[in-house]
Amino acid sequence: MTEQLGRIRMAALNIDGVLLNDTFSPVIHHFVTSRGGTYSADLERRIFSQPQVVAGRVLAETCGLSTTPMETIALYLRERESYLADHPVRILDGAVDLLRRLRALGLRTVCYGGLDASHFQRFLGHLDGLFDEPRYVCTNDIRPGLREIAVDVAGLACDEVLFIDDVARVAEAARELGVPFVGHPSDFAHGHQRQLMTEAGVRHLVGSLDEIDDRLLRTIDAETEAGTLWDRAAGKALA
Structure with a gap:
């Protein structure tokens, strides 16, 4: 025993x-950089393992979006679904x-x-x-x-x-x-x-x-x- x-x-x-x-980091990186934002260690610290409303607010601010935090999360999740088509969980x-x-x-x-x-x-x-x-x-x-x-x-x-x-x-x-x-x-x-x-x-x-x-x-x-x-x-x- x-x-x-x-x-x-x-x-x-x-x-x-x-x-x-990990099917989240690559999508967050693309979400930010494709909209002209800067992806950094500080951004990861502010987003990762945060409540969705917090992460959504940071993403919107970083990307210059006028969407609400949860609208931003919805955008992100749609992009993640597209990513999963070629990179399944x-x-x-x-x-x-x-x-x-x-x-x-x-x-x-x-x-x-x-x-x-x-x-x-x-x-x-x-x-x-x-x-x-x-x-x-x-x-x-x-x-x-x-x-x-x-x-x-x-x-x-x-x-x-x-x-x-x-x-x-x-x-x-x-x-x-x-x-x-x-x-x-x-x-x-x-x-x-x-x-x-x-x-x-x-x-x-x-x-x-x-x-x-x-x-x-x-x-x-x-x-x-x-x-x-x-x-x-x-x-x-x-x-």
């Missing part, structure tokens, strides 16, 4: 960019094996993201046996939602839930809460999340889900128990 972890009790995995391929390599590894360690597993639950059901519903109730948490109204998922949904302490995400803003929230975290930044050529995660002090950055193995999970668990997972100096430098 596999020895369970000492502190971590649950894993929360972001849906798009961790379990599913798919489960990332190693995602299913990762879920099985997490559960083999005795961890509860949930998925979260900014779209409603129909997105989870459409692409991951056939794997719902690998998730625990409520299986999927929509975070649009509570982003980034780490405390809410850990405390309100799971009934655990913040440092008992491991978050795996592709966005640095989530990493920054994890650092402030002392939450165990693994960064899986997108490999999108024009993206800035790996750089932003490094600046945020993320210690464990992976390029593939296969890297999140038993050894890494036990290392993170031990660092969480010891209080050494996060470099607090990185947080002060960003403040």
